[in-house]
Amino acid sequence: MKIINLFYLTLLLSLSSCALSEDFSPPPDGKTVKVAVVRPVDIDILPMDIIYRSEKCRDKIFTSAGAISSRAGYHLLTVPFKPEAGSDIVSNSVALDGGGRCEWKISNIKLEFEYSYMKKFGSYIQRNIPSDVVFIFDNNAPPRGNGHYEEVHGALIVNKDYFPLIRKSNINEGEYILSIKGQSMLTYRVYNTSEISFIPLVHSDMLVNAFPPEKKGDGYLLIYPNGEKLIDHHFPNSEKTKYEFVKQRARQN
Structure with missing residues (x-):
């Protein structure tokens, strides 16, 4: 196995035009x-x-x-x-x-x-x-x-x-x-x-907590600094996640 791995490593290096020219x-x-x-x-x-x-x-x-x-x-x-x-x-x-x-x-x-x-x-x-x-x-x-x-x-x-x-x-x-x-x-x-x-x-004082769904199909539970809760089915890649709300709250403080 080591011989085979060494063969493939040598092959990949030989295929790279820059393998010997990293100057x-x-x-x-x-x-x-x-x-x-x-x-x-x-x-x-x-x-x-x-x-x-x-x-x-x-x-x-x-x-x-x-x-x-x-x-x-x-x-x-x-x-x-x-x-x-x-x-x-x-x-x-x-x-x-x-x-x-x-x-x-x-x-x-x-x-x-x-x-x-x-x-x-x-x-x-x-x-x-x-x-x-x-x-x-x-x-x-x-x-x-x-x-x-x-x-x-x-x-x-x-x-x-x-x-x-x-x-x-x-x-x-x-x-x-x-x-x-x-x-x-x-x-x-x-x-x-x-x-x-x-x-x-x-804004280190504006902490958001996120908890995974308890069962498949449910969304993440997000808890914001003011106690507001939101269920987000697309977290963490969602435009619905209300960081904009946190930002506005931070600027008011």
Whole structure:
């Protein structure tokens, strides 16, 4: 079995045009995009996942029919944020041109953030799931999403409201999951952008609890900060989920 696995690994590597050309060397005078985040209290801003693509070094892949096709080469880079002195802003600059023999070009940036300490909402919470925002720079598919995005030209400022949600798992009995909720699948396609500013407004006091249905066909029970309850049959991917209500309540306080 190990011999067979080694054979297939060697085959896949030989099919990749970029297997031996992962050199990444942005030109020193190349264009960059600055990504800055205003970090809320109790929130960690995770390193950016940056995907570069290469049309010159294409990856060969197997189709479902067993034929060999190709797609733009793929290079993942993880870039941490740096704190800006005297402020609650973290930022870093990202090269648009990755250089190298493959002539890497930036494809997209995924930015993630999560609660620094999930137990602040209860010692029973076992998982902490980050929220994310994706910025697309080319015509390739983003790392997640349904293909819908907002197009922006020039500098971009994203100012969005977020709220904590604790969900009881419907798979692992007794498991509670903390996440930061707001506008789902937040995706932007940017053009001629040299600076992106993200300002998440996280209302930690506006906690929403979600409980799975007791029997098949029932919806999730959502309990809002004011005690209001809602049955949602499409949670968590539903426009009917009333985060807009929570946002309005938060702005009134």
